[in-house]
Amino acid sequence: xxxxxxxxxxxxxxxxxxxLAISFLLFNVxxxxxxxxxxxILSVTEWxxxxxxxxxxxxxxxxxxxxxxFWRSLWNVxxxxxxxxxxxxxxxxxxxxxxxxxxxxxxxxxxSFLVAHISSxxxxxxxxxxxxxxxxxxxxFLADWFGFTIPWLSSPNxxxxxxxxxxxxxxVGYYGLILYSGLVAIPQEIYDxxxxxxxxxxxxxxxxxxxxxxxxxxxxxxxxITVAFGIFTEPYMITGxxxxxxxxxxxxxxxxxxxxxxxxSRAALMAIIIAVVSYLxxxxxxxxxxxxxELV
Amino acid sequence: xxxxxxxxxxxxxxxxxxxxxxYLLAIxxxxxxIWMVMASLKPTPEIYHTDLFSGTLTMENYQFLFDSAExxxxxxxxxxxxxxxxxxxxxxxxxxxxxxxxYAMAKIDFRGxxxxxxxxxxxxxxxxxVLMIPLFVLxxxxxxxxxxxxMILPVMMSGWGIFMMAQAFKxTPNDYIDxxxxxxxxxxxIVFNLMVPLNKAIVAIVALFTFTGTWDNFMWxxxxxxDVEKMPxxxxxxxxxxxxxxxVGPVMAGSVLQALPLVLLFIIFRxxxxxxxxxxxx
Numbered sequence: 001x002x003x004x005x006x007x008x009x010x011x012x013x014x015x016x017x018x019x020l021a022i023s024f025l026l027f028n029v030x031x032x033x034x035x036x037x038x039x040x041i042l043s044v045t046e047w048x049x050x051x052x053x054x055x056x057x058x059x060x061x062x063x064x065x066x067x068x069x070f071w072r073s074l075w076n077v078x079x080x081x082x083x084x085x086x087x088x089x090x091x092x093x094x095x096x097x098x099x100x101x102x103x104x105x106x107x108x109x110x111x112s113f114l115v116a117h118i119s120s121x122x123x124x125x126x127x128x129x130x131x132x133x134x135x136x137x138x139x140x141f142l143a144d145w146f147g148f149t150i151p152w153l154s155s156p157n158x159x160x161x162x163x164x165x166x167x168x169x170x171x172v173g174y175y176g177l178i179l180y181s182g183l184v185a186i187p188q189e190i191y192d193x194x195x196x197x198x199x200x201x202x203x204x205x206x207x208x209x210x211x212x213x214x215x216x217x218x219x220x221x222x223x224x225i226t227v228a229f230g231i232f233t234e235p236y237m238i239t240g241x242x243x244x245x246x247x248x249x250x251x252x253x254x255x256x257x258x259x260x261x262x263x264x265s266r267a268a269l270m271a272i273i274i275a276v277v278s279y280l281x282x283x284x285x286x287x288x289x290x291x292x293x294e295l296v
Numbered sequence: 297x298x299x300x301x302x303x304x305x306x307x308x309x310x311x312x313x314x315x316x317x318x319y320l321l322a323i324x325x326x327x328x329x330i331w332m333v334m335a336s337l338k339p340t341p342e343i344y345h346t347d348l349f350s351g352t353l354t355m356e357n358y359q360f361l362f363d364s365a366e367x368x369x370x371x372x373x374x375x376x377x378x379x380x381x382x383x384x385x386x387x388x389x390x391x392x393x394x395x396x397x398x399y400a401m402a403k404i405d406f407r408g409x410x411x412x413x414x415x416x417x418x419x420x421x422x423x424x425x426v427l428m429i430p431l432f433v434l435x436x437x438x439x440x441x442x443x444x445x446x447m448i449l450p451v452m453m454s455g456w457g458i459f460m461m462a463q464a465f466k467x468t469p470n471d472y473i474d475x476x477x478x479x480x481x482x483x484x485x486i487v488f489n490l491m492v493p494l495n496k497a498i499v500a501i502v503a504l505f506t507f508t509g510t511w512d513n514f515m516w517x518x519x520x521x522x523d524v525e526k527m528p529x530x531x532x533x534x535x536x537x538x539x540x541x542x543x544v545g546p547v548m549a550g551s552v553l554q555a556l557p558l559v560l561l562f563i564i565f566r567x568x569x570x571x572x573x574x575x576x577x578x
Contacts, residue, residue: 013404018406018407023393024393031431031449034430034434036430039426042430103311111562111563113325115559118562118569121530122530126533126537126547130331130343130547130548172325230423233514233515236514237537255515259519275426
């Protein structure tokens with residue numbers, strides 16, 4: 001009797017569990033699998049939101065392949081990374097080292113940097129648009145103290161740097177704390193050994209410290225590459241992709257293509273290509289840089 | 297554990313310089329926020345022409361936002377309400393569904409559980425932007441463009457939330473659950489009165505990150521919402537700024553409204569935010 005009872009309870013429970021899982025799967029059939037199916041359909045059809053999709057084979061693929069705006073946006077990702085990666089890595093490393101040497105107020109300082117990270121994209125983009133504007137506070141400061149101004153947003157060369165500075169502002173606290181967690185885990189004995197060998201400061205940095213936080217550095221780089229392929233709010237709000245398309249990032253082109261040029265099929269295909277490329281870039285980066293550091 | 301205080305000399309000149317430098321940098325990092333708040337309190341013509349803490353202080357920019365509904369058809373108060381309504385609905389829904397399904401994934405043995413788990417992991421790897429346009433097609437087919445549902449329905453459940461809760465729930469000893477079952481506790485009681493209180497931190501993390509993510513979401517509502525009456529604040533602020541960008545004061549006042557809820561949440565629940573980013577300040 002008793003055994004039978006327990007069995008009944010367990011069967012009932014496993015049914016509840018299955019029912020809960022099925023509710024999640026049903027949700028995903030509608031809002032995930034169905035769109036996924038549409039993604040496949042869109043990529044090989046011609047469609048303009050209103051008519052019936054007609055099969056067009058590889059036409060979209062070639063249209064995207066010969067779309068200069070699309071290539072420009074990929075080139076812009078590289079340009080963005082060219083500014084962003086060195087700046088954000090240097091700043092986060094500096095932040096992490098600085099944090100290590102602070103006696104008091106560590107929490108206050110870390111939170112001041114992190115509050116930039118938990119922030120609303122539209123709000124801070126508007127703030128930076130004003131701060132960087134030609135008559136804004138930054139240029140007023142430069143003019144008063146150094147007698148020159150910088151065309152932060154109006155010059156095609158500077159605009160991308162300005163965008164990467166904004167994104168740096170947002171992420172330094174986060175990346176810095178990731179690196180910091182790697183730094184504090186390095187055993188002191190290693191530094192002691194380096195001291196005995198009279199290792200120079202720079203050698204110590206490149207031969208001891210950086211290799212020891214390889215895992216954290218790779219993690220930060222993965223985040224940075226993901227951001228480069230995925231930013232939308234900042235360029236949309238601050239520069240609108242300009243001047244002269246110098247900050248036209250992939251998501252802006254996808255948005256433009258789908259909703260202004262009314263070519264959702266091409267935009268869907270672009271999204272697939274961007275996702276694959278970003279995945280490959282991350283994979284290659286990991287292959288080149290990831291090392292298994294072991295303490296013997 | 298290594299005692300940091302023994303290793304790092306605490307009161308050398310160098311460490312003092314670094315500390316002062318870090319404080320200066322921290323203030324530099326806060327500067328955009330300070331500037332935003334000060335600009336929102338000044339009349340527009342004075343913003344670029346007065347020092348940070350000088351000039352006339354007034355509430356007229358905020359007054360402008362509250363009157364803007366009739367004057368220029370930009371209902372800021374309504375959009376603030378929309379943002380809270382959408383964000384809170386999504387957050388409550390994600391927390392509840394994640395708690396129940398997370399409990400099932402962690403503690404109930406049913407056929408196909410491993411496959412569901414694999415699906416959740418796979419889903420988390422596929423970037424959301426790939427599905428943005430086909431999801432728009434779906435919402436259009438359902439006739440939900442320009443409705444609250446367009447911004448709420450697609451994100452009512454979260455694989456990430458389920459994953460996080462399930463990971464945490466696995467650590468709760470089965471004895472507690474068995475004891476609750478002996479007392480004839482229902483599933484709802486087990487989840488709400490046992491699992492949630494025992495795993496407060498993870499529930500808070502799922503709630504906070506869902507809230508900030510939904511509040512901050514911009515591209516999706518920009519695509520599906522053109523009706524100013526139902527816009528979230530982020531989109532209304534963006535369209536307002538595109539049209540009236542020279543009204544720096546009101547734009548900054550709107551930015552303060554948009555930024556403030558997240559900043560307050562961050563200050564109040566900083567412990568959980570740090571934990572959620574798996575960071576600690578030891």
